Amino acid sequence: MKILILTDSTSTIPKEYLEEHRIALLEILVEYKEGYKKEITEIEREEFTENLHLINPAPKTSFASPNDASIVLKQAEEDKYDTIFYPFMTPKTSNQVNSVRLAAKKMKDKIKIEFYPTQYAGASQAAFVLYAQKMLKENKSIEEIKSYFDEVKPHIYTIGFSKDFTTLFQSGKVKKSVHMSLLTRTLKLKPIYHIPLDEGVIGFGGGIGFKGALKKIIKEIEMKMSDEIVYDLIISHANDRNKAEILEAEVRKVKQVKNCFVWKIPPAIVNSVGKGAAMVTLYPNYEKFKLE
Numbered sequence: 001m002k003i004l005i006l007t008d009s010t011s012t013i014p015k016e017y018l019e020e021h022r023i024a025l026l027e028i029l030v031e032y033k034e035g036y037k038k039e040i041t042e043i044e045r046e047e048f049t050e051n052l053h054l055i056n057p058a059p060k061t062s063f064a065s066p067n068d069a070s071i072v073l074k075q076a077e078e079d080k081y082d083t084i085f086y087p088f089m090t091p092k093t094s095n096q097v098n099s100v101r102l103a104a105k106k107m108k109d110k111i112k113i114e115f116y117p118t119q120y121a122g123a124s125q126a127a128f129v130l131y132a133q134k135m136l137k138e139n140k141s142i143e144e145i146k147s148y149f150d151e152v153k154p155h156i157y158t159i160g161f162s163k164d165f166t167t168l169f170q171s172g173k174v175k176k177s178v179h180m181s182l183l184t185r186t187l188k189l190k191p192i193y194h195i196p197l198d199e200g201v202i203g204f205g206g207g208i209g210f211k212g213a214l215k216k217i218i219k220e221i222e223m224k225m226s227d228e229i230v231y232d233l234i235i236s237h238a239n240d241r242n243k244a245e246i247l248e249a250e251v252r253k254v255k256q257v258k259n260c261f262v263w264k265i266p267p268a269i270v271n272s273v274g275k276g277a278a279m280v281t282l283y284p285n286y287e288k289f290k291l292e
Helices: 015-020 045-054 066-078 096-107 123-137 142-155 166-171 178-187 209-224 241-254 267-273
Strands: 003-008 024-026 029-031 036-038 083-088 112-117 157-161 189-194 202-208 230-237 256-264 278-284
Touching (some): 003 123, 015 024, 024 096, 029 267, 045 267, 083 096, 083 123, 123 157, 123 278, 157 209, 189 209, 230 241, 241 256, 241 278
Parallel strands (some): 003 024, 230 256
Antiparallel strands (some): 029 036, 230 278
């Protein structure tokens, strides 16, 4: 059986990695420069990130259409795949999975679609893709992969910070007021957010300055994540690799870490967290967390 993994662009996995490992991509659409554009193939990420603070109100986003999904599925059929395995993002963030379901009906069983609800968004979603990639190389069945996902899911966590409240005010995620604006500027507050199950990106308080935000993030990781598990990391950033590297170094001080990817945050998520944001995703290292 020839199986193709499909992921959403919000997983933060770079296009180059997807192409190298033959992983299919379904892109979120972002309103930018007079129209909706696919966030990876039609938007220059660095330009979007640098100019986001100038766009008011914040750009809107939309999930891929059934037609977009059909193009991906038809290409998979042409490439002689028997099955598509789609670990999809939580519908609380986007109902993109429904576009794939509608597209699959039009295929009339020409290719089988296996769905798995990751219940996550962002780089937490990427962990499932990376696990599936390894397990398919070991000739694991879809059912074996899903069973593994169920076991490992509670041990995946993403948390990060934004540079300031500008993007959050523009997007309406934080209500702007004279008092709030003054407070954030005076204290130099850095908003903190995380990605829990079935919530998408949500606020998690703030820290006074970069050091304060970093301290809170590391404290939360120490409390939430196990000392017995060896983790891999995905460090995601919005045009601030230096902050990302500091975040990685601090996580390594408190948890066992084997491998680390450093990737850039895609436009749809930048639209929520803003320029200068950085986040860390911890997920159990596959070789150290194989089920008996």
